[in-house]
Amino acid sequence: MPTGVHLHDPRRQLFDAAERLLLRDGPIALTSRAVTDEAGCAKGVLHRHFVDFDAFLADLVLDSAARLEEQATALRESAGTGTVAGNLTAALTALFGPVPVAIIPLITFRDELRKRLRQTTPGGGVAILGHVTTAISAYLADERDLGRIASDADLESVTLSLVGGGHLLSADRAPGPPSEAAVNRLVTTALAGALPRA
Known part of the structure; x- marks a missing residue:
């Protein structure tokens, strides 16, 4: 997806993508590239909203909690x-x-x-x-x-x-x-x- 395309709720889209990967392929499959590919967005989108990938995962867990x-x-x-x-x-x-x-x-x-x-x-x-x-x-x-x-x-x-x-x-x-x-x-x-x- 081109970086100029607006995502309505990028955090939610990334969380949903990570959850789909977890359910389908397990925790070993979770990488920043896999999540952004699954979400259909550029890799930079994740790093624009989270300090790093572990910060993303921590927020994913807290969202589920x-x-x-x-x-x-x-x-x-x-x-x-x-x-x-x-x-x-x-x-x-x-x-x-x-x-x-x-x-x-x-x-x-x-x-x-x-x-x-x-x-x-x-x-x-x-x-x-x-x-x-x-x-x-x-x-x-x-x-x-x-x-x-x-x-x-x-x-x-x-x-x-x-x-x-x-x-x-x-x-x-x-x-x-x-x-x-x-x-x-x-x-x-x-x-x-x-x-x-x-």
């Missing part, structure tokens, strides 16, 4: 409605969608990216997993306050079981994402000792 915040808000707003297991099943499926799951190995793969994320955000070195953990923990605390989780439940252990198990279920998406039944089985098992006793 910001979108997780919307899902975290929806999860917290579901407290007291439906069932705890049903709410968590839906949340884990959404929070561990294809893009967040693809970004996790990118963070693991690039030391400089983790370093930049730590400088930007407390706990940023595990950005996506940290956001999911915070969302699940806050929701469980809300449900405990409403009496739908036992007052003596070990919320930290339940949260870690849900986040770790949800990530493992979603990490290898071949031939596709985990079934709702598989996620629900994980949630039901993790909650077994945390629900109020009759």
